[in-house]
Structures are given as C-alpha cells and as structure tokens.
Amino acid sequence: MKHPILSFEPFFTWGWRSKIMYKPGAREELDFEMENLGGTKVFLCTDKGLVQADVAEMVIETIKASRLELVGFYDKIVQDARIDLINEGAALYRKCGADCMVSVGGGSVMDTAKAINILIGKGLDDFSPLADQVGLFEDAEPLPPHIAFPTTAGTGAEVSYGMVVLGDITKGKITCGHPYCSPDIAMLDPELTVNLPPKITAFTAMDAMTHAIEAVINGSANPISDSLGLHAIRIIMTYLPEVMKNADNVEARGYLLLASSMAGISMANALLGAVHSTAHALGALYGIPHGLANSIMLPHVMTFNLEEDPTRFIFIADAMGVKIDDMTAEQAARAAVEALKDLQKSVGLTETLKDFGVPDDREALQPLIDLAMGDAQTPYNPRYLEEDDVYDLYLKAR
Ligand SMILES: [Fe+2]
Missing domain, CATH: 1.20.1090.10 (Dehydroquinate synthase-like - alpha domain)
Structure with a gap:
C-alpha cells in the first residue's frame, strides 16, 4: 500500500509563544533567561513528592547560587490543578513580593502555576469564575514571567496555553486557556527526570x-x-x-x-x-x-x-x-x-x-x-x- 496524501482543511493558523530550551543541566541557564524576561524575585511551585525526591532542590540550588532571589515556595500542589490551591498559591505569591514564577513538576504543578500567573496578571484572587469560561479569555494581556521545568515527560503543559483545572466535583475537570499563560520558556532538563518512578x-x-x-x-x-x-x-x-x-x-x-x-x-x-x-x-x-x-x-x-x-x-x-x-x-x-x-x-x-x-x-x-x-x-x-x-x-x- 502506498501512503495516501494526508488531507487537511485548507485554512489554519500556526503560532507558538513558548521558547523551548533543551539541555541536560538546562537549569544552569535559569538566571540568565529569567533576567532577560525581567524577573528577579522567584516564586517556586512544586509538590511534596519532588521535594522528598530532591528534584525541587536541584532547581533551588541553582537559584540560590545565582543572582535570582527565591522569595516564595509553594509545594502543596496535588494531583490535578485544584482551584482552592490555585487561589492559595496566588495569595502567597503576592504576600512574598515575587515578580516571576518558576514551576518544577508535572502537569498538575505547571497548570497550577499557569493559573496562579493568570490571577497575578489580572489582579484577581479567585480562579473559579475564570474556569467557567471554557475557551480563551477575552481581553487577555501578557502575564508575569514564567519558566517551567517539566519533571515528567507527558503532559505538554510546559508548552500549552491550555490548563485542566478541578473545582466543583460535579463539573469534573475543566479545560480552559489563556493565550499568554503557556510558560515563556520550557526548560527541558532530562537530569530532573531520571528519578521518576x-x-x-x-x-x-x-x-x-x-x-x-x-x-x-x-x-x-x-x-x-x-x-x-x-x-x-x-x-x-x-x-x-x-x-x-x-x-x-x-x-x-x-x-x-x-x-x-x-x-x-x-x-x-x-x-x-x-x-x-x-x-x-x-x-x-x-x-x-x-x-x-x-x-x-x-x-x-x-x-x-x-x-x-x-x-x-x-x-x-x-x-x-x-x-x-x-x-x-x-x-x-x-x-x-x-x-x-x-x-x-x-x-x-x-x-x-x-x-x-x-x-x-x-x-x-x-x-x-x-x-x-x-x-x-x-x-x-x-x-x-x-x-x-x-x-x-x-x-x-x-
Ligand atoms: Fe493529556
């Protein structure tokens, strides 16, 4: 059998905003890249499993050895990006005076971080009404800097403008999006994934x-x-x-x-x-x-x-x-x-x-x-x- 031609609708647009940086040890580039984005005071999102496995520490050590300042740390993120934790994380981001986000984790961590960044950028404190807007938010504007380190190889959340969030259980998981919420840089550092079970x-x-x-x-x-x-x-x-x-x-x-x-x-x-x-x-x-x-x-x-x-x-x-x-x-x-x-x-x-x-x-x-x-x-x-x-x-x- 010869390959048929893969047909497609004769109109589409293509655009992508996340920069991808690939390197074993890519985290060494964090301070240079974050400063280029205008961030200096880091709020770091991760989960307790990654803290226990010393994976979060690999990025924290890099921050501490750099010109960046780690002013906030949030490791309460659990499976699925829960709206109560998104709201709590945003309150903490504000309280500690952060001006940029670093996420270290899988899809739930990165989606939570993206949603926190939306609340910070829009000056809001509750994600619930935004999650009900399935689709891209209207009047969206650029958000504070965010660099993501995926620690699983699966979700694609590090390059996606979509998020899956979990709020009211009767509504199930909600897919929503924001044109500027995909991380500015997806830093693909495979050294962070070798301990993944x-x-x-x-x-x-x-x-x-x-x-x-x-x-x-x-x-x-x-x-x-x-x-x-x-x-x-x-x-x-x-x-x-x-x-x-x-x-x-x-x-x-x-x-x-x-x-x-x-x-x-x-x-x-x-x-x-x-x-x-x-x-x-x-x-x-x-x-x-x-x-x-x-x-x-x-x-x-x-x-x-x-x-x-x-x-x-x-x-x-x-x-x-x-x-x-x-x-x-x-x-x-x-x-x-x-x-x-x-x-x-x-x-x-x-x-x-x-x-x-x-x-x-x-x-x-x-x-x-x-x-x-x-x-x-x-x-x-x-x-x-x-x-x-x-x-x-x-x-x-x-
Ligand atoms: Fe998926």
Missing part, C-alpha cells in the same frame, strides 16, 4: 502518546501538527522501552521530554478527542491519574475511530514501525492498535477500569458518561459519539 514514567509517556495520536487523527490536524505528532510517536516507541530498562539513560529521557513537548504543541493546535474526554471523567470521579486513564482508554477509542475512517491511522502505524506495505488501510490501522497494546504490555501498563472499581451497570456509570459527554474535547473527536458509544467504550476498557 517506572510506573509514572510509563503512564505519563502514554499521555504524550495520546496527545500525538488524538492530534494526528483530528479534523483540525494540519501538516505542521502532523509532523510533530508523528515524530513524537516514533520517539516514544523507540525510547520509552529503553528508559524502562535503563532509568538513568539521560539521552533517552531527553528524547521523551522532547516528544512530550512536540506532542503538546501538536495537540494544542490540532485539539484532542474522546480519549481525553473519557479519561478526564475517570480522573474526576475515580481519581485515576491522567496518563493512566488515557492509556487504558486509548486502544478502545482508536478502534472506535478507525472503524469510521482508517486513513490517518496508516501514518500512525508507519510511525510505530509497522510494516504496512502489504496491508489494506484498515489492516494498517488495526495493526497500529496492536502495536500500541504491545508497547503498553512491554512497559507494564496492563490495568483496566475494573482495577479501579469502575462498575459495569448503566445506572452506576451514568455520572461518568455525563461528564465525558459534556467534556470540552468530546466535540473534537473525529467520529461523532452518542451516550451509548461512551458507555460501550467504558465497558470495553473494564
């Missing part, structure tokens, strides 16, 4: 894989988002197994960080779909970590989508290393799902929804289905979903 390494990489796949099959995809998404898939297929075998391989860790940012940029331009909407609901109601929920849902949603149109999955299969020459489009698309499952198995991702107590009867699942149907990403899934489809996807993932 294997399980978290695996499921955060599957979050990046999901961003890449959902972006490539999305109706908003374009040649630029395709190039980033497909190469991110190649990198993850190659380097995730290597990192699982040799956790301290800094070069392989670096590739995963780059794939995460590439997939993040790809998805922020091409948008996502039903893997994320069903996973957001699982995170909100069953506390399943985001990357793991994506990993569980991904093969089932891929199969659901390819049954309507397998075309774009051909490219995904190719990027995954499947020999597609003698295959039909549908065979190649289904082979992509099998290649994904093989990867998941090889890195120990064998969980199902049953492991998290997700029930199978319709009545008990209805709150989950309602949240998924109302999620901001559902309308962007390339195949139209009915409630019964979502129910069926959850059953298949049990």
